[in-house]
Amino acid sequence: MTGSAALPLRERIGQINQRLKGWEAVRWIDGRPRITDVLRREVDRWGGIGAIYGVLRADPWSKVRWADGIPPERSAEAYQAVQDHIVSQGAGLPALFVEEVPHGLMALGATTLPVNLALGAGMDVELTERLAAHVAAETRARGAHVALVSGLDMLRDPRWGRAEECFGEDPALAALLVSATVRGMQGSGAPGSPIPADRIAVVAKHLAGQGAGIGGRNGSGAPIGRRELGEVHLRPAYAAVRAGVAGFMAAYNDIDGIPCSAHRELLTGTLREDWGWRGLVMADGTAIDRLRDSSPDPASAAALALVAGVDLSLWDEAFTHVEEAVDRGLVDEEVVTQAADRVLDLKRRLGMLDDAVPVDVEPLDAREFATLVDRAAAQSVVVVHDQGGLPLPASGAVALIGPNADDLDAQLGDYTPPRPADDPTSSTVHQALVARLGADAVRVARGSRHRDVLDGGMNAVRDALADADTALVVLGGTSRRSYDDEFADNGAVDAPAPDTTNGEGVDLSRLALPEAQLALLRAARDSAARVIAVVIDGRPRPLDDVIALADAVVVAPFPGTSGGAAIVDALLTGRGGGLLPATLPRADGVLPVAHDERRETARGYLDARHPAGALLGTGAPTGLTVRLAPAALTIPASSLHDGGTVTIEAEVSNTTSGEISLPVPLYGRRHELGIRPRRRSLLAVQRVRLAAGGRTLLRYELGLDELGSWKAGRPEAVRAEVVVWATPTHDPGDDGGQTVVVHISDEEGRTGWDR
């Protein structure tokens, strides 16, 4: 390949700078795209630029609206204007067009998916991959090349506002879904192979440990050790590497004192040397400038990041000082060349360095895309509690109450473009309920705001409750962003609307539902014979109070545009489609909690029951039984290392009177000499669809990823004993002996761990 070494240093530096906010580089004026002086100056400065972020971004931060944004069907035109300028006025190299695609492209008119946490509830690898393929095609058809995709972050503390961007709290779940996303978006080619014209390059974010930040505060320090880092936080990244991911975004946080953007051991040692990955590392927005505490000046910060292994900046001032850094001997010019080479290499994978061809990608079948989005929404609905509350009767009056009863924005999550004015495919709970039961049967009252009381709200609630046998109370949070909000320099909301509760920049110290919302539930309980609570939210919240007041509790992590229909369908059948992707904390003040904490030797809090309420995996009806044939299996560590697997068989039966469509997870506890075991971990998961009375046999293959020991950045095969079970209880002992014990033996064939 032709490297960047032939370019003058200035142009190489241009290739590794991604300074512009794309919506400032081109404007839609008088029916066509006009490039701006912002773009002209930047191209002049460097003789071309390597990448440009967010030409299509539309949201309150960018201030781009339907009224003034680039029309969706003319996106390619806008991109082309930018590219023409860059290629003609620079040194002839096209720029990468980078867009936010955390749950669908963040552009006008693009399809918005349920948030990652909703996909986590569905635990559906195949669906996730198919959705990703549609998203990629839609994004590439607009003209973009690179998608910034959430998926590596682990939901380890729900105080974190970005909880919704995680697939869940379990690293195996995240690894399964992030690799499905990468395969779906990039295609299943070998790592480094060309990315097909209907797919898109993925930069997966964030690397690493952002979910381990102290107190769940965004970007706070993660003082974790190598095993915790590897086992929990690197596992999804390692899976993404093997799926061929094109890039990673370095996280804001430090790991045990070292900022990720300056973390050579992580970005070079683990990623490239240990894992053998060859791709592009992008900085998070202004993250290199945020090294100001850790370096004396911008040139030094740039050198620190480059030497660590960051290749491409995002909005940073620091990377404009790279030439100075080279002059001062802070970084070798070869390191700059290597970074620029990695930018060029991605362009090559995308076919951008071939003879210029016009963008003529067609999105995949739109109807299929919509069907898959609906399915993802349906699979995100989790029945957390049901004591005779479900199904919702199909006749009779329903009082529909609560701030999320009729709030489409609150179903969507953060990083979402503005909806079109006319959006017939979307549904709130209210809209869906009216569609199913008829307008006459539904009496709706919002009742409260998300955080505070609503003037007159309680009176309206009482009116709605009058004569209604059933109260449906839809509570929760919202990541809605407003065009009046104030934003930090990286787009995180800084001063959100008073009713906003979730999303980037909205970390909370109190997760219990606000009193204003609980009051609605109490009013419903006082009045209605049947009370069903639905919690639409992007983070796990303590729900003991809600469970105590309701006959049934259903949780839906921001389920997207068709979330209303998905929820109402689940209520009418009495069946959810997913399982909790993260554990509900018992109360504020017990955080962090996770289903896979290491076992503890003491009792826990005196003033609280066990910190964990409903565990990850909660949500199946009692009539779904999973039986493992109790057995003791043995696999030599050497075989595991070489790709060997063991097979666990599970007989799944639906003894209920209705259809069940749910994930069936397998859990394990791994005993290894000298290591304190996690209480349990997710080992594998498959979905089943079973008619009433139906039964099926599932086979789970467990290999090194599932059975290995994560001493550092990847699993190793060592002698151990893994107890495997299938029901979401605290302890395999609760499972009536339905366990399989897998022995990983050593070279001498000794089984178990040290018996």
Place this chain on the structure above:
Amino acid sequence: MTGSAALPLRERIGQINQRLKGWEAVRWIDGRPRITDVLRREVDRWGGIGAIYGVLRADPWSKVRWADGIPPERSAEAYQAVQDHIVSQGAGLPALFVEEVPHGLMALGATTLPVNLALGAGMDVELTERLAAHVAAETRARGAHVALVSGLDMLRDPRWGRAEECFGEDPALAALLVSATVRGMQGSGAPGSPIPADRIAVVAKHLAGQGAGIGGRNGSGAPIGRRELGEVHLRPAYAAVRAGVAGFMAAYNDIDGIPCSAHRELLTGTLREDWGWRGLVMADGTAIDRLRDSSPDPASAAALALVAGVDLSLWDEAFTHVEEAVDRGLVDEEVVTQAADRVLDLKRRLGMLDDAVPVDVEPLDAREFATLVDRAAAQSVVVVHDQGGLPLPASGAVALIGPNADDLDAQLGDYTPPRPADDPTSSTVHQALVARLGADAVRVARGSRHRDVLDGGMNAVRDALADADTALVVLGGTSRRSYDDEFADNGAVDAPAPDTTNGEGVDLSRLALPEAQLALLRAARDSAARVIAVVIDGRPRPLDDVIALADAVVVAPFPGTSGGAAIVDALLTGRGGGLLPATLPRADGVLPVAHDERRETARGYLDARHPAGALLGTGAPTGLTVRLAPAALTIPASSLHDGGTVTIEAEVSNTTSGEISLPVPLYGRRHELGIRPRRRSLLAVQRVRLAAGGRTLLRYELGLDELGSWKAGRPEAVRAEVVVWATPTHDPGDDGGQTVVVHISDEEGRTGWDR
């Protein structure tokens, strides 16, 4: 030296087993000590025993009371009976007598000191050392050899019930005070030298990272990295090593998955190989049995601990399986011999292997001891807030309210022996206030229990408040243990009395003062012109509500037997004697917090002010000014490495109208290339006593411990820039330029970090 290799394996194993609870080995019956069959069986089993724990222990767990315990003045006699049996019936080797001495000997009639957290408030290295010498003499005079001494644990999450056992949250503070304790208790001889007859061997606990347990739960996992471990948690242990500490107790928790009792890298790699320490590692109570999760059987657990570097067990069954472990090849016999050698070596340091000499140690001067204890109590009182509330007027009626107004037990902390019936030297706040103001001036009402309302309490409060201009409201917690409590197998309380709030086994998820206590404060505010709140507690609590309701707020970490007088003196002069040794959290739900968190790049919680309320170091009146002569100092890293120091001069002035006796801490923020700095750390501290208008010049020497970089287990000298300041504000920028910048230069004399 003669090693243990000459002993049969069984006897070597006897030397490393410490299975008995001493109070079960000897009973006081009919006026003399009688050894029990428990002791006889154990000595017969092993042909002697290495150590015996708690012959004198008296507390609700041991169920030993004044009525049936060994009379204090006859302790030596009881010990002698035990020793005579062990020496005569075993192989002739005497046993180590080990006792709990966390804040004074935990035996009938022994002197109880303020808890470590109170000493942390005083920040008085010299006083801590002198107190330790007295405690050692008193303990040795009773006949004991080894003191188990808290001091290594860091208060990083106040939900932890054992917060009171920590010197505070800052590692430098803990390092200063734990090394003073070791010097005081063992004498200042070189590491490994004989321990004088009036001193006692120290086993410092716990190693390591127990304060980093997730959620502040006792013994929960500490998934921290090497820098966090070294910088925060190992620093006190490293200081103790250099003070010559005889032993360490391994902690219950795991560090990044590896239980401390099985942590070879910690107990052998860091302690012995890296630090060159030669001493004895003891397990915590039943900690090796608690390796059951991490090893398949007891013999394997014992081998794991021995190989890691544990020498002596505590109550464990596992160490009785050592011979089996040797037979099965799980541990080399040499490792057992080495552990037994370490037990013998400590006996040798204590002179126990010399010709038997009767115990004839005299305690040091009792009057001086009492004076020092009083001083420690006075120095533990911290004025957190004063808006005209102090001083307490010496005349006029005072309504004295609250659960800690007249509760001596609540002043003492956990691990405390029962008080004698007649205890004229002790004082509650009520007793001290009556002594100062006269009984007529004081109207007392308990008002509430520690956690709940008290029947009729509020009526009594209103009566007390009638006509009182001043309300003194004494709130807080208690570590009181009751003889009716239920205990876990290691003495931690399992089912405490409903009013207990603190101490081992009493981790709390809610730290805000209970509503029953806040109601007292509100009643006082409604009625009295002046409201002074005193919080006697063993952990930092969120006090914003208290500060909002009171004209002054005083905090006293369990200040001990003379705490009442110390508090009343502080109130009457308006001056505390100490500074906060740990940061107050702003609210429940923001934990953990500490003054030395790394700087963060984002805003923090949307729904809470900065997580930290009053920072460590709060408590000085505004009239105490500390001025650093602004300067830039340089020291080469090589010089720092070789013991070089820089001197910082501070002019301290008392511009108030009263005497001030307080610590004067120096804070620093260290900038090192590629490391995210802690917001600030304590660098050094000295106490001053200044008359009104007085002024003095302090000199602080900063060396490698203060200025070095803790990449792992000890400080290294690397190029850096350390900004030094002296007032307890969040940021050196707030300090009006009163900073000194210390540059640590490299070999080429380049100063700063990379400029």
